Structure formats: C-alpha cells, structure tokens
Amino acid sequence: MIRRAVRFLDRRAGAAPFVRKTLRYVFPDHWSFLLGEVALYAFVVLVGTGIYLTLFYQDSTEKVTYHGPYEPLRGQEMTEAYRSVLNLSTTVKAGLLMRQTHHWAANVFIAAIVLHLLRIFFTGAYRKPRELTYWLGLTMLLVALLEGYLGYSLADDLLSGMGLAIGYSVALSIPFLGANLAALIWGGPFPGTHDFFARMYVAHVFLIPAAIAVLLTAHLALVALRHHTQFARGARQTERKLVGLPMYPAYAPRSLGLLCAVAGVLFLLGGLAQINPIWLWGPYHTYSSTNGAQPDWYLGWLIGGLRLVPSFDVVIDGYTLVPNPFWGGAAFPLAVFLFLFLWPWLERRLTRDTAYHNLLDRPRDAPGRTAVGIALLTWVFVVFVAGSADRVDVLLGLGYQTQTWVYRVLVFAAPPAAGLVAYRICGELRAGERVERARTRAEREAREAAG
C-alpha cells in the first residue's frame, strides 16, 4: 500500500528524494517556537470560516427597512450589508457560530503574530541570514491589521461606521496625498459611493488574503531553506548543527495536534464567548455615535495615539497643512513599523556584528537589544492603555482629562525608564549566573581536592 503510493508519486513527480528529506526535516523544540504556528493555524480557521461568511454577506449600501425576527430593530432603516450580517447572526443556523469564530480567530491571529514577533525580536532570531524572513513577517502583521479593520468595517453597524469615519479622517490627514487618496478609496467624500463597500469587500475576501497567502508561503519557504534557529541548550547545539525532532513521525502529530487545538479553542470561543454583538449596536449613520466605543484590541494603540495628541493643526496662512489625526493615526504606527523594519540593519551598525547566526540569544545576553525592545514595547503599551482612559474613568472614576495629561507625560518618560530598568535586570541576571557558576566550580574543586 505505502510502497505503491510512493512508487506512483515518485514515477510521476520524481518526488521521492524531496519527500524523504521532508520526512526527516528537523524541528528544534521550544514552546515559544509554536507562536508562529498558532498564527498559521488561526489563518487556516479564518479562511475556512471566512468562506462560509461570504456565502451570506451582501456588499451593498442600498437602504432597506428591517423586517426580520430581531424585534428591537424592526422598522429601522439600514444598509443591505448590515441587514445581511444581522440575518446571518439571527436566522442562519450555525451562522452566528461561524461569524463569532471568525472574529475570535482574527483576534487570536494578530495576537499570535505579535507574540511571535516579540519572541523573534528578543532572541535575535531576525539576524543574518534571516532578515528577509523577518521583513516578510512584519509585512504580514501590517497587512493583517488592515485586514482585521476591513473585516469589522464590513458589518456596517454603528461601531464599524465610526471606525470607518476615523479611518477616512486619518487617510485625509496624510500630507500631500490625503484628500486625493481618500477620494480614490471612498469614491468621493465620506461616507463614499456605493462602490466603496464593494472595494472593501474584494480587498477583505480576496486581495489581502491572497497577499497574506503569498507572503506566508515565502516566509515559510525561507524558514525551511535556512532552517530554524535554536537555543544553545547543550554542547550539541552549535552554529553549524541543528538538533531537533524529525517531521515524521515525531513532529507531525504534535503540529497537527496544535492545529486541532487552535481550531477547537476558537470554535469554543465562537460558541461560548460573545463577540461583537452587532444587533446591539444598531445601524450606522454619519450623524450617530455611541459613548464607550472601543475597537478590536489590535487597533487600541491607534485610538490611544489619536486621543493623546493635544489640540493643534499645522496651519499656514489660513490653510491647514497637516491635520491632527496624522500624528496619532498615521505617523505613530508608521514610526513603530519603520523602526522594526530598520532594526536588523540598525543593530548591525551599532554592534558591528555581521556574522551568521543560527543560535539564539537569551534576552539577558543582549541587554542593549532587550532594553531597546522593552522601551519600544512600553511606548506602544502606554499609548494602548491611554486609549482606554474613558473606560477607566467610568469604572474607577479617575477623571479623563487628568488621565490624558498623565499619559502625555508617560509617553515620553516611561520608555527610557523601562529600557533602563530592563538593562539593569539583564546585568543582574548575568551577574547572578556568574556567581552561581563560580560557586559550583569552587565546590567541585573543593570536592576534587578532598577526594
């Protein structure tokens, strides 16, 4: 049976040498290496559930009156897009499960990418010869953020409409291009023409997923061509020798198990944990909004950025040049991504380390990099937390304006402070290890002297 299948494949495709190599491809084992796999499997779930959703979604902004089973919205005017998502959630069997699982999968997808990025950054896995892999991964994160934003914008409920208004304003605020760019995307001033939803739709269900698939393939191909990095856990692991489990039989069931676990947890969440109950938000109109609106977690840093910037536009002689949303909504995330893209090159310049690296650093072994990473993370995190100041105001009664001023100071003060603390901790950890080593050596020598 096996022999016949293998023979068939080899005679048709000449695949035997490739399959043999693949079966014995070696995976080093560490829990943190699974984060990228979690992202990959969340993407699989996204594609699967997403295809199901497309079979029910209408990308039309035609005005209709709702007559469906959900009592509170009956008789309300809404777009066909919103009504189709409402019907999917209320009348299609398993429709709500698929929609909620899709939404959860999007949140987990981006969370896994971010954690994977942190692992790559703090262990120096992006160093030569893996810069291309790292840049492809960063690009995927950028594209995934846009994809998630488009996804929840398509529902055309009140929250997604508010999100689109903000996105429009940020696009409008980009120097030189702004208004023309927004006009091209929306087909005219906000809320745009009917074409706009069709454009978002094709981008969300085809263009961007296809782009992610291509980037993902290249990312994985590069990983396989250069092989995985590894921690130096013993003397066997070196810059030239990779130690790990073969794809078959040891690694395949582990990885398939992870796929099933990720899918299983996502369906459990999709069935048991409510997410984005769009029927509660109601339809969007440009003249309506709601208090306490928060985006999905991965855009929290942008709403924080938009809120923190104090009141100013760059105005010359009665003409606005750079409107305010540019700083928090465009310049801030672009700065973060630009820094991340440039970092491998910057680090090479700073450390003059141009060697090939297959062994990973522990964060403490590269205190400078760890400090920089922690500072950047703190910067983004402070802005992220600032985005939820209104919730803190409601829950804990801390005045919103006071909080905003605190964050405006923290955004400058906290990153260097956190970076310095991280640097010191790295030093202390290494000093502790030196003491430990010296003691074991002394003990051993004492034992040898005695014996």
Added chain:
Amino acid sequence: MAKARPSPKDLLIAAVVLLVGRRRPRPRLRGRERIVPQGPPDRRAELVVLALLLGSAGCAAGFVAFYALDRLPNQTQLLGASLGLSLVLLAAALVVTAKRLVVSEELEHDYPAEEHVDEQLTIEQIVDESGDRVTRRRLLRLGAGAAGGALGAALITPAVSLGPVFDMDRFYGTPWRRGRRLVDERGRPYRADEIEEDTLYTAFPEGADREELGSSLVVVRLPTSALRLPRENARFDAAGIVAYSKICTHAGCAISLYRAPLFQPVEPRPALVCPCHYSTFDPARAGAVTFGPAGRKLPMLPIYADGRGILRARGNFDEPVGPSWWGVRLRKPSP
C-alpha cells in the same frame, strides 16, 4: 451465487478480535537497517488515544445532531461547544500519540552552507557573457527604463477613475442655504420655542441627504447672557439657540455627548464632546476647542427663527465641515 451475509456470530467474533486482538506489525522491509529507532509498545496510551478519538467522534456527531434539531435554545453555544470539544479531543489524541506512541528521536542536522561562492560567480558570468553583443549598453538601458516607466504609469492611470481626484470642491459642499429649515429625524421642522436648555438636539436640512457630512447639526440653547460669540460669529444665534456641525473636525465622528453644567463647581461650562477621541468644544464661544485632539473649532451655522418661530439657516457654515485635509482653506466664504 448470492454472497453469504455475515451471521451475528461472525460479527461478534469480528468485534472481539478487533477489541482484544493485538499484534505488533513487523517491518516489511526486512534486511535493511532501521531508520526510525525501535521503541516499546504502550498499551495504556493506545487505550487513551482510542478513548479520545471516540470522544471526538461523539462530539462531532453531537454537532450534527444539534444542527439538525430545530427550535433549540442556545443552539450557537451547543454547536460551538460540541465542535470545539471534538477538535480539542482530537488534538489531545494527536499529542498523546506524539508523546507515547511514536518515537521522539532527536536528530542532528547540518545547517545549510552560508553561501555558494562558486555558484554566485557562475551566475554573474552567465549574465555578464549574455550581454556581450551589445555595444551601446547605457543608451539601451535608458530606453528600457523609459519604456518600463511609461508603461507602468499608463497601467496605473485607470486607477484615477476610482474617485474624483483633484476635485476638492466636493469636500467643501454642504446642503445648507439661506432659508433652509432645520428638521428633526422624522422630518418635522424645529420651532425655536421647543428647544430647551441642557438638551442636545440633532437637526437636518429639510429634504437633503442626511448621510452627507455637511448635513447634520447639533442644536443647543444657552442663556443669552452665557453666549461669548466672537465678532465674526455675532448674530449666528437665534436668541440663545446655537447650531453646529455634528461632525467632529478631528476624525469625523458624530458629536453626541453634551456636558450640560449640572454641577457648577466641577463642570463650569457646557461642552459638546465627541465620544471617539473626546474632543471638546465650547458651544458658547462659536465651537472653540477646549480639550482633546481636534485641531480647529466646530463649524457654526448661522440660524434665525422665522415669523412663525421655525428655525432656518441664515446661510452656510463659517468653516469647512468635517475632518481636515492637506490644503483645506479655513473660513471659506459661504456661497
């Protein structure tokens, strides 16, 4: 000849053999050295995997059953729980298989070579020698650049059809004209005497598209003594009633919060607040920004009450409506 149907006894024997029978498969390719090292059998792990697989199958069957049942309360929860559990049990079966039923041998593998110097040189040579016959390399390169650049530009030109590029007038437009009545959500004109203090009203231009950014208004009444309108905005109010664009000048959200001064010492002035980024505007001072990120004031619409007390626009807004863009001209004269 008709096939003999298996008797119940045969089926029973088959089941018992399936359940109790154990046999270690011997490697078929005898005489060859083993590649995958040998490991001891683990009967308990086999039983665990079997139980997990059956559990997974049961849950998956449950999913189908929950789907088939009509008028089931909490159907989404049952569907999600059964499908999720089925996958989680399958995951557990796979992990137990990986840890107990297959050999987890650690292999060593050489990292690929850092580079292939010889191949690099060969590639360079092929490319280099292929261009041997060309004598005016630089000129041809310029020509190819011109063709590529122009063709690229030509190919992206149709993208201009996506929107009204270079036509900024449409971004300034609003449906407000002198005499246009302010109506509520049901289309009923607002009378000046029904606008009360400490309340926020949303108004629209009669008969116009409400979704346009230039349409919607927030209308509030302040005591005339509290008004601090600058000279340019003098007489914009209708005896204490002031009207502003409802669209925040920061990021285009609708301004739906009104902080009326309920507690004089803490909240000294009434304020219009946008819930997206908490830009705060002063309705008594022509919509000036008092807090938050908005870079310019809220556009104010001059209004008056006509002979029958109906609120009407006196003209257009004093500033462009909605979020700003590069080159937006403030204080555009109203048409």
